[in-house]
Amino acid sequence: MNLSEEWKSLFPISAVFKSPLLLSGPSTRTILGPLAFNPLESTIICLFSSPSILPPSTPLPRLSFPRFFLTSSVDSSLPPSTSSSIASVFGPHHFQDDVASNFQDNRLQLLRCPGTNKFIVFFPAGDNSNQVGFLLLSVKNSCLDVRVDDNGEAFTVGCGFNQQILRISVNPVVDSGSALWASGGNSSGTIGYLLASTMYCIHWYVIEVRELGPDLHIPSLTCIGTKVFKTCCVVHACWSPHIPEESVVLLESGALFLFDLESCLKTDNLNPLCKGTRLKVSWDGSNNSGDHKWLSCEFSWHPRILIVARSDVVFIVDLRPDPCNVSLLMKVEMLGMFASVENEQFLSLAKAGSDGFYFALASDSLLLLCDVRKPLIPVLQWGHGLSKPCYINVFRLSDLRSNLRDDMHKKASESGFCIILGSFWNSEFNLFCYGPLIAPSGTIVSEATEFCKSFYAWERPSEILLSGNECHCGSCLVKEEFSKDALPVWMDWQCKKEVVLGFGIIDNVLSALLSAPDELGGFTLVRLISSGKLESQRYSASWDSIKILEEPHKNSSKLEDNLLFYIFDEEYKFPRKFKHLQLDYLNGYLNCDLDEVLVSKMKNPCTGARENESFNPEFHEILCKKLNSFGFGRLRSSPEVAVVFKDISLPSSIHEVALRMMWADLPIEFLQLAFSNYSEFLEVLVDRKRVSLDFLVVPDLPQLPPFFLRTPSCRSNKWSQKVPRTDDLVGPVLSLPILLALRDFHNGGPNSEEESRGSSVEAEFRLRCDEVMQVASEMAGSDPSSEIHEGRAVSLADDREETWAGSQTAKKFILHRPLAFSCGAEHTKGQSVYKEEVLRTLIFKVAEEEHAGNLETFGLELFDSLCPVKLRFDDASVSNFELKELKAYKLLKKQFSKWQGDFNLYEEFCSRSKQQT
Template identity: 60%
Template sequence: MDFSSEWKSLFPVSAVLAAPLLLSGPSSKPILGPLVFNPQPQSLNHIYSSPSLLPDSLSHPPHLSLPRFLETSSVPPSTSSSVASLLGPHSHQDDDASHLLHNRLSFLQRPDSNSVIVFFPTGANSEQVGFLVLSVKDSGSGLNVRVENNGNLFTEKTGVEYRILRILVNPVVDSGLGFANLAGNSNSSVTVGYLIASTLYSVHWFAVKVKGGGLNSERPSLVCLGGKVFKSCSVVCACWSPHLPEESVVLLENGALFLFDLESNGSPSVRSRGTRLRVSWEDDSSTSGNRKWLGCEFSWHPRILIVARSDAVFLLDLRFDECVVSCLVKVEMMSRYASTENERFLTFTTVGSDGFHFVLASDTLLLLCDVRKPTMPVLQWAHGLDKPCYVDVFRLSELRSKSRNDTYRWASESGFCIILGSFWNCNFRLFCYGPSLPAPRGTLGFEVSELLKTIYAWELPSDLLLLGHCCQCGSCLMREEILKDDLPEWIDWQQKKEIVLGFGILCRGLSGLLPELDEFGGFTLIRLLSSGKLESQRYCASWDSIKKYKEFHRGLLHFEDNFLCIQDDEEYRFTRRFKYVKLDNLSAYLNGNLTKVLGSKMKKPCKGPQEKESFSPECHEILCGKLKACGFGRLRSSPAVAVVFNDISLPASIHEVALRRLWAGLPMELLQLAFSNYSEFLEVLVDQKKVALEFLVVPDLPQLPPFFQRRPSCRSNKWSQKVQRDDALVGPVLPLPVLLTLHEYRNGYSDLEGAGEFSLERELSLRFDEVKQVASERAVSDSGCELHDECAVSLADDREEMWGSSETPKPFYLYSPGAFKCSTMDHRKGNDFCDKKFDILISKLPEKKHAPHGKVETAGPEMFDELCSTELRYDACLKSFGANELKAYNILKRQWSKWQDGFSLYREFRSQFKFQK
């Protein structure tokens, strides 16, 4: 059996029960030490906050794609949901997450100085390079921030308006002369590093310089060294050479590579041309399909590059006249533990220690590879993250710095840590690895370890909580998931919750000046939050992850708004006008406490113009007459339910008839509050102008609400000579729930806040049961309509006549349209959206019409009653028809009869209720 390291590397850590290349357990802990890093809540410090720290690209909330909109805009099954299935897959997360693919913070340590320069994109379109200086306070109690004297950030323009997607820095190693001479010469400046700002179609190079009398006191500056705009193709990435600080390589979307040397540019701000590297890829369709270029990095030689694509990684040897391309990794090699059909590489980086190793992450696996061992990973993990887009490698000594215990010094100096995660999902994990456990010198194990140099995973991966002020216990995580599910479909929780947009780890020298002392060591993290805040927090090495933080467990978990929305630097060009509408009554009704809110309002004295004006007797009489003409205030001696049933002309649902029953039972005093005319309306002040309110006109035909035959308002926002004041009856101006509550208050419930007997839902349920009882007695129903239930009430004491006797013909019919009926299949699928209040309709049976004898020269609109199965009401302005109209009517009647004979469902409907043809 093959026990080589190549064979062992085929079993990914966390994907198999006992990975061969995993060092874990009681025997390894005394040597490796703690490898879990937990944030210390008491070490959280606010450094700086500004809207300029936020990206402009995230200020717009995500939108629904067309398929997703069609699927969520209606209750399935529906036509729109079926159309959505024909438009293919819909996913908008990739578009939204594209703004958070890269770390927004880049750190440059200033040599011979206890400070670090932090770079980030800023500006109205993130087209400028912003930066500030962090240094340790003289007392060592914390970090000091250096910005402009007016409090603004240091900025430098790139010369174009493209949005900066990534910033990379490259420090300059001092020879020992430059920085020493700078301290004594206040007019000289020295370059401490170089910077690349890459956009979608351009790359810009800068030199980072400091000037004058000590590096700790002067403001750093950026000097533009050149820029390059690629008009034909977009930029994938740019990288610095670790061997020659002035050289960099740019990778384009079509696979083209350009080498730039800053020393050959001459004077600053000269347009850089670069040298295109002659690379012949394995096929001409390298960019076709779903293949995407990820990035490029320098390897162990200044002319050897590592270029990654979504399906493969290549090694480019440019030391000779012709470029030699060899494949290092293919996505097919992961077929044992991943489905290669959908598997792709997402991100990669090189390990800066020797230039041979690089880290590659796919959808499911994390690979540590060596350019000296093509097509064979050195180590693998199953990372368990959702679409990671960020990866970086640190020495374990950087994360366990300033330790008070030297027991694990060998592991800190030998180990490495990979940080992999996604800013969009706020999930990051830590993967530790290093050589095998040290064996005593002179033994066989020591000789084997020196010969093979096998790399092992140290313990299982652990979570790294970049947002270090959240409790990770089960209760808090469950509450957070529930809040995410409660958000609307078109809103992502990333737009509501505070997330990390970028972070950086202070070097050991700078972090060692801070007062935090840990037994096993730790590091200081600087993070940029989506709320525009810059924070620092100390992380300490621990044996186990802390799931519950008492400092934050009791805090209320909620999603706030506008974390990713920022204010532009430019002034808003249009006038800002805000109009507020008071919807306290609507809110009280939706929350079920309308009686309480209205009761508290009626206890307060009324203040305002309503207190001085009152209705005149003449207006009162006119209003009463109009209300009676519209169906209100009929003979109050007859039951209100009888008035409602006599008002039914068009088909109406049982719920609608119940609402009419409530309207008919209101007294005239309350109806005068619900309906009015324009002369009684008080004008309201809007934009310092008085504007009258508008409502729909109540129709003249006698009917009860809701009104189907209505005409719009006959006025505009202001009366004029062309539009005279009208006395038309409009409304209702008060909704029915408010009127019912006032009616109960008038009937004796003087304290609505404490009256537990009255409930709007119960009142509506009683009227609904009353209407059902009367409908079951006065209507003929089909087999699908069942109105009898246990909640039905008896109305024998409320009526003088007995309805529903076998001898009395029933004037109404009940039926349930086929579109309202819920099938058994719908219930199985969980689509139970049926409601008996709305799916049963009631209507009057048409009266038998007698055709006139002889030839008819003229006729009125009542002749259409013969064609319609419902009672029609006509406006008084309709005139009689002549001979031409009668001729057209006869043609229409013949066509209607032909349709009736050919439509079997309609024939069954008419025969069931004995309609006359």
């Protein structure tokens, strides 16, 4: 067995039950300190807000290629299969991924002005984000002061091309800037370099700050070079940490270019074209990578050693020999133990630490810490559980736990690291902490750590809320998911929600000036919001992740239009079209004046082509047969309670039973209005097209309306040879309140508008609910109001069989209110049952005792002993079991009985039902 340290890294944290490289538990918490960081609600400050820093608008709607063909075709009869086959000729099209790729990089960068309490914030600006915007922030009296231009806007500098800036990167020059702050008078100095990359070009800038007075500094950007790549897109560009003037650019084809700005700094030309050096790198035939994409590049520990990442492999490129040496750092096939290699790919890469040896690498499922000195062997692995995490960055733990009140966890803060991994497009970010093995000084373990150089994961990953002003409790997350599902299929929820597009963490020196010393430490975050705002917020270290943010929790609502929409100054040019739906009957029912609406409709009868047509005689005969099988004979008397209770096969609420009784009480003439077939329907006009109506087919098995359990009809909006027109009986096509109102009107109900005010439908419904509840309670020998609110189950005893007219055998029922509903307030008034109670009180039939435990029975009756509920099988293909089926049944029953015994609420319910029956 391999007992070295490498084998431990093969088991990812959060992907295996007990990872060998995980430090967790009460004993380690006191040594490592708090590793979760929660936003402080009261510290949100809006630093700057302007439409100039809004992101560019996204094209809406964004339809898939087959959907585009289907909706844009002049021939509206184009079937979906044809549009899909045409779209397949052009290959795969990922519209969602194309839009999300514009928001995968951090759009905000910070640069500290050396020797001062000032720093500069850089971000894309302009109508199309084609300018570099920047602001000067300084710490004054524990607050951030923002300096803008003379017009109150952000400082900007153009790129020279009307292309959207996709990423910004800065590189500080500490030595040259320190002389500026040490000297007095009017002077200027270079404090860093900046590159802004678009899809096809790179722009390099010198960052300068001019000192106009003791406390007056003006930042400026000067473009020193531009490079346009006409045949291939730019994938990534990075600065060298060894030589500040050098940078490397990676193209979509895998080509690498090295640029040295020293020659550009010496020229006097404004915005000269930079001529970089194409690196002669051979990928050994891997250049034709197929569907694999090049991701990024970084400098390693040497100025001529690069780390280049592709979606399937990560390379180490050593440029020192000629030709250069290319070796493998990591392959995606190595992740097959804990990830599906078929769909797995690398997504992002970042340098971890300042020595250039360690790199953090993220794939679809895993996060890896790699060492260039140990290729193909990960140092650490995590299962991150994030969706397409394209952003990754590594911070020292001391930067996040700055301004500590004491030095209890100083050793852990100085030696620990934090990886922030997530996606700006999906608004999900997690924090992964790691570091060496730390033990109390003076112990044997602490002495052993001097020789152990392995990294360990410090606690499990925790979520970090970069927005800081939204609650992530379960209730708020469910509301947000429902809001996302309510959006049209062609609209992304990011177009409705305010999300973070970029962020930066202020260094620990300036962060200490913004707040008082904290017991556990913290940091100050500056973020760029998609609504065009620049905010700052304080984060505090904590032992546990925050559960509920009070203010955002109170204000949680549906998604609003405040993101990724371009603000136009001119008027709307296109014609507006509105669709109006006639909801007179629904509005009348909600306002309790349905009778009044019907009276007004009766005064203006419909005149159409089928005004004088009557029902088809054949259809009328089929309808009568169906209704007779349900117990709706023409000569039937008013329905008894037994007719309705006999139809209860599954747990039904008082509301459902009352509806069935009201349906059973309708005359046959009005039931004929409620059911029809498709040949009787008129097509309706929708968007200048005739569309057929759609209803559910009436089941063949005897059931009472409105048929809660049935299969949907097999049809579409256009009849065709594959889906021919059917003569199935469908319905109800009219709702019960309308039928009741028509019945009252036919029986001599309100004849005028004055008499029709106040709906009688609601009163009849409440009366029926009271009747069902009263009968059930009387048969159980209990008071209807007291039994319900105690949450107990009562039986409809079979000793009241004589009151059930027409009942052939004694049927046992249970009246039950689930305990989950017992926490609500009382909603009964006298003997009247309110809506909440009729929905929360259930009635169901129990199994017959003679079938329970009868092992000699090989039919479906065996299932009656599994639970108190009476089971009924529709269209059962198997009427009797053989020995093989009986053996499987006994095995399943044994497992099910074990689950029943472990479920306390079920055991309690069964005991109550046995006592009451």
